[in-house]
Structures are given as C-alpha cells and as structure tokens.
C-alpha cells in the first residue's frame with residue numbers, strides 16, 4: 085500500500101516536471117517570436133527600416149526554377165546554416181529579406197508557409213520549411229551527407245550537437261541583462277567540456293582531414309560554423325584544442341568556404357555586437 089502511494093507520488097512529480105519543462109519551451113518560443121515582432125536587439129536589423137510598401141510582390145513568389153531562394157530576416161537566426169551549406173556546396177542563392185512585419189504576415193497569409201513559420205526556401209519546385217528538413221535536403225542533394233546510412237547517422241549526431249550549441253549561442257541576446265554573464269559562462273563551459281572534446285578526439289583518433297568517412301560533409305561545415313560562433317563568445321575558446329585549430333584552418337581554406345568567409349559574402353554578421361572582445365571577422369587563413 086505504502087509502496088503504491090510512493091509510486092503515485094513519484095509519477096505525479098514526474099508529470100509536474102514534464103509540464104514545467106514544456107511550459108518553459110513554450111515560453112522560449114513566445115520570447116523568440118516577441119523578439120522578432122518587437123525589434124529586440126536579436127532581430128533589430130530585421131525590421132529596422134521604415135515601414136513601407138511590402139517587398140514581397142506577387143511576382144517574386146512562386147519562381148520555381150533556377151537558384152534556391154531563401155526567405156527570412158536579414159540576420160543569421162535559423163537560416164544561417166542553410167547559407168553555409170549552400171555556399172560550401174558552391175551553390176548560388178537568392179535571398180528575400182523581410183523588411184516589415186507585413187512581409188512575414190503576407191507569406192503567412194498567402195499559404196507559402198506550411199506551418200506559418202520561416203525559414204522558407206524555394207528549391208526544386210518546393211517551398212520548403214522546417215530548418216532540419218531543408219538542411220537535410222541541401223546536404224543530400226549536394227553530396228554532403230555521407231556515403232551510407234551509418235555515415236549519415238554519425239553525421240546527424242555530430243550536427244545535432246553543433247545545433248544544440250548554436251541554439252544556446254543564438255538565445256544569448258534574449259537573456260535579461262542580469263542573466264547574460266551566467267549564460268555566457270554556460271555556453272563556454274558546454275562548448276569546452278561537452279562538445280569540442282568529442283570532435284577533437286574523433287579527428288585525433290582517425291587522423292583524417294574530415295570528421296566522417298574521410299570525405300567533406302555537412303558535419304565539417306556545421307562544425308566550422310559553430311566554432312566561429314563560439315569564438316565570438318570567447319576568442320581563444322579553441323586554445324586547448326589543437327586538432328580543432330588545425331581543422332578550422334583546413335576547412336576555412338576550402339575554396340567555396342574561403343569565399344564565404346570573405347567580407348561581402350552572404351554570410352550574416354553577429355547582430356548584437358562582440359561578446360568577449362570578439363573579433364568581427366575571421367582572421368585571414370594562411371596555407
């Protein structure tokens with residue numbers, strides 16, 4: 085009897101914890117959306133121009149051939165990794181930035197967004213939404229996704245971890261001022277104790293140039309993107325990771341990526357200014 089009461093109590097506690105965690109997730113989503121719609125510094129350049137006529141004219145939608153066309157804010161957000169993958173694959177793309185709130189509303193209302201959310205990418209006759217679905221498509225199409233299911237599984241594990249870290253970094257500007265220092269410390273701690281050691285060890289153990297299958301893949305691209313974002317949080321964050329330092333230099337020198345790292349490319353800048361004396365641009369890569 086006593087035991088079953090204890091089990092019921094534990095179950096109730098677990099349900100309360102799950103409910104609290106779901107509420108926290110919903111709250112984070114609400115904050116991101118509020119930030120977008122209220123010109124929070126995170127997206128300040130998205131709506132920074134005076135509201136004018138919508139930039140999304142009917143004839144700019146539905147163009148189904150040619151270059152992929154990216155619809156998003158003029159900032160990194162959830163779109164930046166798609167820019168990285170396309171650039172790494174040497175694919176030219178067009179971008180349609182939302183300049184007013186109405187631009188987003190218009191896309192939401194005209195049925196272009198399957199779930200009323202962006203990023204949206206027009207590609208190969210599809211209006212693709214959902215970040216991971218789009219990234220998977222681009223990676224699969226451009227041979228950045230391993231040679232078999234097992235390589236793909238490993239790539240997925242590696243890139244999901246980079247995305248976890250990216251998300252923490254992306255949410256940093258949304259933290260209230262009094263929480264920022266602690267949040268930044270958590271990012272640095274997670275990067276240096278949970279994530280980077282795994283990539284350092286993987287590269288060291290197999291001794292190859294690329295993370296998976298001795299072949300350039302999205303895992304390399306997404307890891308480099310994340311390293312650069314982490315360096316914006318702490319410029320010397322790689323100091324204890326010599327193999328990752330070499331990896332960064334090597335991947336940065338792949339011609340398509342080198343081009344993307346040049347000023348004036350479609351790569352988006354950090355919006356809310358440097359964090360710990362971070363350099364704005366990547367140092368020139370030699371070799």
Ligand SMILES: N[C@@H](CCC(=O)N[C@@H](CS)C(=O)NCC(=O)O)C(=O)O
Nearest residue numbers: 161162200201202203213214215216
């Ligand atoms: N699971 C989606 C989430 C997309 C998402 O939350 N997009 C935000 C902008 S970054 C949005 O469109 N919010 C508008 C809304 O939810 O109404 C994805 O990964 O693409």
